Amino acid sequence: MEKMIMKANSAESVNPSQSSEKLSLVTKISYGLGDVGGQMVWNLSSSYLVLFYTDSVGLAAAAVGTLMFVARITDAVFDPIWGAFTERRHTKYGRFRPWMIWGGPPLAIFTVLTFSTIPGTEGVKLAWAIVTYMIQGLLYSVVNLPYGALATVMTRDSGDRVALSSYRMVGTNFGSIILGAITMPIVLMLSGGGDVATTGGFTATAALFSIASLPLFALVFFTSKEVVQPVPEETRVSLLSTFKTVLGNKPLMLITAMLICTMTSQFGRLGVAMYYIIYSLGRVDLAGWIMPIPPLFTIIGIAAFTRFAKRLGKKKMVMISILSSSGSLLLLFFAGPSNLVVVILLSMLYGLGLFATPIVLAMVPDAIDYQEDRTGVRSDGTSYAMTSLAIKVASALGGAIGAWCLAAFGYSADAALSERTLTGINVAVNLMPAAILLLGLIPLAAYPITEAKYQAIRARLEAKMSPTGKSADDE
Known part of the structure; x- marks a missing residue:
């Protein structure tokens, strides 16, 4: 293994001029497959952990909501610290x-432990759940934060950055499709x-998925290169200044x-979607068919619509995405679960509307370049940690809000479900996520970087890198 790693590293160039080279299709696909590996552990937790805790372990829904919130907030605090550490720690294999x-491997082990329990009272089981889930979240950050930061240092080309984000989101949704189809049957x-x-x-399933994730993480390592280099050590600013x-x-x-709003909506819905299928639709037998519908149509939406970001602008495309996906959820709420065909069609439209996540992620490198142009400081790891922090806060809020909503409407795994509880499930799965999604329009409206402004930023940065002091356009 050591020889293989050294061989992969020996092909890596540290010449900043290579940052403008186009990435190969193999690199893009391999990068996207890395998030399939991430979904093997993350989607499993996001989609099934609340159900596992309430219906298999026997924890109260309100306690599960608090558990999810505390664990993810702790994780969110860790992310900026970890981002700052990774961007400063140079190894012969790179930073990320x-x-x-x-x-x-540690992430795989704790994913299995998270989907297990120990004998004892509800308090003992809750303590085990808190510890294992919290450590799993921290270890997920150890892998996922550098994975995301890699996209900011693999190229400076704006088109390739959108492509990397798109391949990543295809990987995310492809993983969600596969897992949605096979998890509950397995x-x-x-x-x-x-x-x-x-x-x-659940424990055995977690073990299978965790083992399957490891070669996909390794694939990213062997096919990626870090070509956008940090500032020299002697000119680097302090951690506090960063x-x-x-x-x-x-x-x-x-x-x-914006990510906190949009991802809170998605995580909140994902965490309680199985309740809607099992109890509102009454079709647990169709879980393997219904769960993959949104991610499948998200892939279709990404393929169909992200190409327009260059023509219409990232900001406008994200606005279209938010309005279309939230509108589909509102229609789902008012239509109710009585007509399965309508539920499936609106779920398809909801998935199509989620096409903009790779566009939002492609805004992050633009913002990093904005920072470098304005201050001379480039902080890839710490900056990406902010988006990771947003996703973790969203995961905390989404998972907690979903579980708290179920508790507020009287859900208990040991009791028959009343009409009020079924209404609560509909609120948690459709109405609440739609409202939270719409909140994302507020920060989006204030986002200042247009496509023209970014081209000017990029030209100035290229001029600084060029030996002649001119950008490629000037020459």
Whole structure:
């Protein structure tokens, strides 16, 4: 393994001029597959952990909501610290690449432990859940934050950055499709073949998915190159100054706020979607068909609509995405679960509307370049950590709001469901996510970087890198 890693690293160039080279299709596909590996552990937790805790372990929904919130907020605080550490720690393999190899195995182990429990009272089981889930979240950051930061240092080309984000989101949604289709059938099969998912069934499924994630993380390591280099060590600013500069990056802060809104909506819905299928639709047998619908149509939406970001602008395309996806959820709420065909059609439209996530992620490198142009400081890891922090805060809020909503409407795994509880499930799955999505329009409206402004920023940065002091356009 050491020889393979050294061979992969020996091909890596550190010449900044290569940052303008186009990325190969193999590199883009491999990068996207890295998020398939991430989904093997993250989607499993996001989609099924609340259900696992309430229906298999027997924890109260309100306690699960608090657990999700505390664990993810702790994780969110960790992310900027980890981002600052990784961008300053140079290894012979790069700053971000090696964590694909180093962080994967511990993450796999704690994913399995998270989907397990120990004998004892509800308090003992809750304590086990808090510890294992919190550590799993921290380890996910150890892998995922450097993975995301890689996209900011693999190229300066704006088109390739959108492409990397698009391939990543295709990987995310492809992983969600596969997992949505196979997870519950596998859990039920490993639970004994009935209609009830057991703790052991979830644990075994987590082990299978965790093992499958490891070669995908390794693939990213072997096919990526870090060509956008940090400033020399002797001219680097202090950690405190880096944080101040990042927090003063207005576009980045607006992206962070926007991501909190949009991802809280998505995570909140994802965490309770199985309740809607099992109890509102009454069709647990169709879970493997219904769960993959939104991510499948998100892939179609990404393929169909992200290409217009260059023509219409990133900001306008994100606005279209938010309005279309939230509108679909509102129609789902008022239509109710009585007509399965309508539910499926509106779920398709909802998935199509989520096409803009790679566009939002492609705004992050633009904001990093904005910071470098304005201050001379480039903080890829710390800046990307802000988006990771946003996603973790969104995960905390989404998971907690969904579970708290179920508790507020009287959900209990041991009690028959009333009409009020079924209404609460509909609120948690459709109405609440639609309202939170619409809040994302507020920071989006204030986002200042247009396509023309970014081209000017890029030209100035290229001029600084050029030996002649001129950009390629000037020459």
